[in-house]
Amino acid sequence: MTPPTQPPPTTAADVERLFREHGPFVWRSLRRLGLNESDADDLCQEVFVIVFRKLQDFEQKSSLRTWLYGIAVRVALAHRRRARTQRELPTATLPEMVATDGPHDRLAEREARRWLDLALDTLDEKKRAVFVLYEIEQLSMNEVAQVLECPLQTAYSRLHAAREQVESFFRQARKGTVE
Incomplete structure (x- = not known):
């Protein structure tokens, strides 16, 4: 409904x-x-x-x-x-915002955001937009395709390629080969 x-x-x-x-x-x-x-x-x-x-x-x-x-x-x-x-x-x-959580929590969150930003920086603009909309902002793929004014299959293709690139980035990061 x-x-x-x-x-x-x-x-x-x-x-x-x-x-x-x-x-x-x-x-x-x-x-x-x-x-x-x-x-x-x-x-x-x-x-x-x-x-x-x-x-x-x-x-x-x-x-x-x-x-x-x-x-x-x-x-x-x-x-x-x-x-x-x-x-x-x-x-x-x-300046950093005052938070009620502990310094370890803030550090871990900042570090996670930094790694996410580094991973997103490996994507071209089109893949990045699809990935952010679908995976982070959780829009439906129909909405993603509509926002980006592209065919639905193109949006799915970009998402698939973006996921592979992000996964590759994190595999390299675990091996210590990310610059």
Whole structure:
């Protein structure tokens, strides 16, 4: 049974609600698409500026989450293209957030994220997008294909290739042959 659809967002208050509900998803998606934390912060805001401008264009042919991810993918791609011509090197790091878990837990989580980022960096943009959407954000493969505007079989093919590449990366890491 399909869940009832909400009316399309139309006001600034709706965008604010969307940001509260979906901002963490968009930020995580941007990070997993290869952006550093500070760029993800800025581009997350950029995604919601675009959402505000395009509210009336949302036709509900896909889920809101899928629509937001599609915008995030395009914003990340545009940012990467711009970054190739920029000569800036980010130097400042954000302070660590205060957490209630212990230092060993935080260290293990940071290390796991670092390894995931390294594994994702081995993938080209198309494979990476499919892998992130399906494996990490747990969208259905139909939604993945729709967001990436590719045939369903192509999305499955990219996922299969991405999984093999990620598994190979971790096999090499276990052997100590990863750079």
